[in-house]
Amino acid sequence: MIEQEHILALVDMLGDKGVVRDAGAMVAYQTGARYDEGLAGLVLRPATTAEVSAAVAYCVRNGLALIPQSGNTGLVSGSTPDGSGSEVVLSLDRLTQRFDLDLDNRSLAVDAGFRLSDVNQRLEAHGLFFPIDLGADPRLGGMLSTNTGGSRFLKYGDVRRNTLGIKVVLADEAGTVLDLDCDLRKNNTGVDWKQIFIGTAGSFGIITECVLNLEALPKQVATAYLVPASGAHVMPLLRAMEERLGAYLSAFEGMSRNAVAAALDHVPSLRNPFQGGVVPDYVILCEISRTWEPREGEQTLDAVLETVLGEIWESAEAPLADAFVGPAHEMWALRHALSEGVKHSGRLIAFDLSFRRGDIMAFCDRMKAEMPSVFPEVTTCDFGHIGDGGVHFNLVVPKDSSAARDKAFEKRLRDWVFEIAVRDFGGSFSAEHAIGRKNQNYYDLYTDAKIKALAAGLKAITSPAALGAVRFG
Amino acid sequence: MIEQEHILALVDMLGDKGVVRDAGAMVAYQTGARYDEGLAGLVLRPATTAEVSAAVAYCVRNGLALIPQSGNTGLVSGSTPDGSGSEVVLSLDRLTQRFDLDLDNRSLAVDAGFRLSDVNQRLEAHGLFFPIDLGADPRLGGMLSTNTGGSRFLKYGDVRRNTLGIKVVLADEAGTVLDLDCDLRKNNTGVDWKQIFIGTAGSFGIITECVLNLEALPKQVATAYLVPASGAHVMPLLRAMEERLGAYLSAFEGMSRNAVAAALDHVPSLRNPFQGGVVPDYVILCEISRTWEPREGEQTLDAVLETVLGEIWESAEAPLADAFVGPAHEMWALRHALSEGVKHSGRLIAFDLSFRRGDIMAFCDRMKAEMPSVFPEVTTCDFGHIGDGGVHFNLVVPKDSSAARDKAFEKRLRDWVFEIAVRDFGGSFSAEHAIGRKNQNYYDLYTDAKIKALAAGLKAITSPAALGAVRFG
Known part of the structure; x- marks a missing residue:
């Protein structure tokens, strides 16, 4: 769909390595690394800022829409072309000199x-x-x-x-x-x-x-699994850890039972670390770290963590039902396997939400209470970054269900979840994946008219031409 | 200079407490807390965001220029009116409810x-x-x-x-x-x-x-004075401390001999902590802190600091000429007295610069080398935040000198210092005081034309009316 004249001019500018026009070779640039697929009209691979500038100027002057693309590992269709075949992908993958x-x-x-x-x-x-x-x-x-x-x-x-x-x-x-x-x-x-x-x-x-x-780089690390006495005890637990460990605390990750069970089921290399193999309702992976080598006379980090957990264990609030220190590698392996496990347990509909920290568990509780009557075919497999309010709120429907094949079902589900997350809890519909074609409509829906007008104004004074998958105009 | 009709309308809107029109009462709002003086046409003191909005709308519709004013403790004339008497100061001092x-x-x-x-x-x-x-x-x-x-x-x-x-x-x-x-x-x-x-x-x-x-809040603190073997050893020292203390490190402040001497001379409550009373060329105040109460089995922070200084003392780089741990209160008292001391030692011409961390000492060295021939009447009394590249580069001329009374002298000096700091070292002419009427001309001089055009465009789409002491248009 891109005229031959433009292709030749761009090859002249960027060299053979700088332009991909073969349909087969373009597939990698029009397909997301994890989801998503479009059709590229052409792929440019400039190797310097000056080449990017020249290529952009040419495309703008000739009315060619540009999609900048980096690692293309995002989840919201922010870096893939649409299906028209008229967009030019500008890949950063050769910008690796400086x-x-x-x-x-x-x-x-x-x-x-x-x-x-x-x-x-x-x-x-x-x-x-x-x-x-x-x-x-x-x-x-x-x-x-x-x-x-x-x-x-x-x-x-x-x-x-x-x-x-x-x-x-x-x-x-x-x-x-x-x-x-x-x-x-x-x-x-x-x-x-x-x-x-x-x-x-x-x-x-x-x-x-x-x-x-x-x-x-951290040179010492210690990790523990903490089982809160209940969902309501997660925040007291976090606050107790922050108070007692300060800048040592480097992760405080929440994992729901369903997410952990999915990982244990589908990733055979994992060991079930829980007593009697019974996965608790909710588990926290807590990590502390230091940037120096162990010193004589200094407690090990494992001992520090044991001491602090002991203090919390005996505190009046009693936020802990169980806790154990264990090898960092193994404890993180389970955390890192959650995505993989969830993906294998059905068709995944993923949300990247965030909340005030104190609202995370309340939101999850509300979802779990209402989901069975509103969307009975859905299982919640959430996990996330409790320490900063982020929740990877993953929903799974059986692969062979009608819901799994129904686009309208996914939209109804998304609309319902976002409405509660954003309107009722004041949360974010995109915590750390930003905006792309996939959540453009939620930007349009949840963004104040004045802010949208400002963004359109900003677009006009910076990059007035067609650039990127998102429409701020 | 503000018409009676406007004053009455604004009193009606904000109440008597919300408007200051008496010339005597306005003095506090037209005079900077530390420097600077202008003439206010009127002072508004709205007590809520809604009142600010109403007052701003009224002023914009009636062509009254507004100067927002907060604590008014800045050093660059960013929150005081000019001398025309036609500007309206909008003070935040009653916004203290939420x-x-x-x-x-x-x-x-x-x-x-x-x-x-x-x-x-x-x-x-x-x-x-x-x-x-x-x-x-x-x-x-x-x-x-x-x-x-x-x-x-x-x-x-x-x-x-x-x-x-x-x-x-x-x-x-x-x-x-x-x-x-x-x-x-x-x-x-x-x-x-x-x-x-x-x-x-x-x-x-x-x-x-x-x-x-x-x-x-930190619950444990330890401080030390470090004397680097030379200016070239300041960075190796900082890197050694960062490597060995990580997130414990909460301050790494540099103090030149002239600044320390001025403080010791002019603030009688200070004790001279240096051996034989001889102030070194350059001293670092280093602080480490922890957010928890001391725990059994845990080294005190003083001991940690002693250990680390011992390690550095014996390292091959030998960046230390001297070092001693001391009471935090006393060590910070000297640091906090530097401004006061420098102010008393002559007429102060202050700069708020920043650099790549590795350039701080090189810049100070160049200044000290060239100053005597270019501006022989000037003494440098610099101190600053070595850990983040900030330098309070203070220059002093004798109070009774002709230079002290000469506005053109100050401008020549500022132009010369900024030219070297910004052009030769890629530094900032305003590290942490932002822009005001006082350094507007350096914004105009050192800001790229395209960036200035963008700022003007941003001004037009956000607050098109006259607001603030700075002209981004």
Whole structure:
């Protein structure tokens, strides 16, 4: 669907490696790594910010709609083309040249096409890492444009908190490059423009380079499973842990019985760690960590965790029904297997919600109370990041049920869940996956008219041309 | 200069308490708490967001320019009226009603007129605080609109990092209230609009309420003075401390000999803590802290600090010339007296700079090398936040010198310092005081034309009317 003349001009500009036009080779770029499928008209793979700028300018001047694509591991159709075959995918996967490490500044200036795992592998020898802990392995550009959070948000925050600067290409006729390539930690000299490109799925500009804050790698870790006495005891438990462990606390993850059972059922390598094999209603995986090597005279972290759990065990609130310290590797293996397990237990309809921390359990309780009468075919398999309010609220219907094949069913279910989460609880319909084609309608529904008008105004002054899967206009 | 008709209408709207028109009573609102003086045409003191909205709408419809004012403790003339007597000051000092503490969420929804000290006093009983540590005692609205940092940035970050949501009134004919009053930690459902109002001195809107992240109060603290072997050893020292102390490290403050000497000379209550009373060239105040009460079997923090300093003392790099642990109260007293001391030692010309951390000492060295030949009458009395790159680069000229009375001298000096800091070192001309009338010309000079055009565009779609001391248009 893209005219030959444009293809030749873009090959001339970016070289053979920079343009993918073969239908077979384009499949990888039009299919999401986990879900989702579209049809690309053409795929561009520029290797530098200057090439991105030139390619964008050409496409804008010739009315070609652009979809920026990074690791393409998202879950909301933010980086795949629609089905028209008329959109041009601009992949960041060759933007992997710049890697300037500043050890004194604890920062890294880097091209946006690097994968998270590659970045952290290169940093390991220096005892540093980019502290965003995810199940997927995205490229940096996508992490910035979705503002990913992950399992250690409680300690390190999200991508926004760990970004010092960016370079971004605007979708205007010049392919303007905004140099927000700041490597300072304190700088208040006007609007902090990078913030509008973080978490907005590339619709206001394409992030091509970034300067990241790095943190020291943990050198000691201890983990425990905590079984709260009831759902109402989860928050007292979290607060007791925060009070007693402060900055040591690096994860506080909740796992529902259904999610744990699904993982144990479908991932044979896992050991059932619970007494008599009985999975509790709700389990917390708690992790504490330190960035230094064990020192003489210093308690081990296991001992610290045992002591603290003992204190809590004996406290008047009695929030604990059970607790045991165990090997970090094994305890995390179960946590990381939850997604996989849930996926195998039926057709999965996944939600990425967040709440005030104190509302998480109340929301889950309400869902479990009302679901059987409203959607009897649905099983809830939630888990999430209790420490920061995030809930991966996963719903499963049997694979062979009519509901599993019914698109309208999924929409009814989504509408119902979001309505309670957003309107009744003041929660978020997208905690850490940002917006894409898949949840565009919920942005349209739940966003105040004035905010939508502001976003349209911002779009007009930054990247007026068609860019990205989301419509902020 | 404000017409009687307008004054009456505003009194009608806000009540007698809500309007100050007596010239004597207005002095406090037209004079900065530390520097700066202007002339107010009228002062408004609305007590709720709704009153702010009504007052703003009235002023916009009647062409009255507004200057939002919070604690007025800033140093860059961001919250005082100009000398024309035609501007209306809108003070936040009566916005002190809402104070909604959410202990589970560790957050506080609060009116923007509260002072930092009041907020922290009320939180103390809950073992929490808003973790921005400043010399001044501003109100929250001003802290947000300047994005203050302070002495414990290294551990807790700046105001931006600790703000979950805001309510903001736009300067348009409706006095539109934007409800960005989010209390979620993870929420990526579009543009994070609060970011453009943080650090921009109220020019895009008036922040009237906010939701703040709170942190657990430290319950154990240890401090030490470290004397680096040379300026070049400051960074190895910081990196060694970060590596060995991780999240314990809560301050790493640099103090030059001249600044320390000025404090010791002019603040009689201070004890000279250095051997033989000889102040070293450069001293680091290092603090570590924990949020829990001392536990049996756990080393004291003083012992931890001694151990770590011993390790560093014996390391191959040998970055330490001297180091001693001492009482936190006394060690911080000297640090906090630096401003006062420097002010008494002559006419002060203060800079609020920041750099890549590794450039701080190089910049100070270059200044000390070149200053004597370019500005022989100037003494440098710098101190700052080495851990985050901030430098309070204070220059002093003798009070009775001609330079002290010469406005052109100050401008020449500022131009010269900024040119080296910004152009040669890639530093910031405003690290944590944001922009005001005083450094507007440096914004104009050092900001890229495209960024300035974007800011003007943003101004047009948010608060098109005259608002604030800064011109982003």
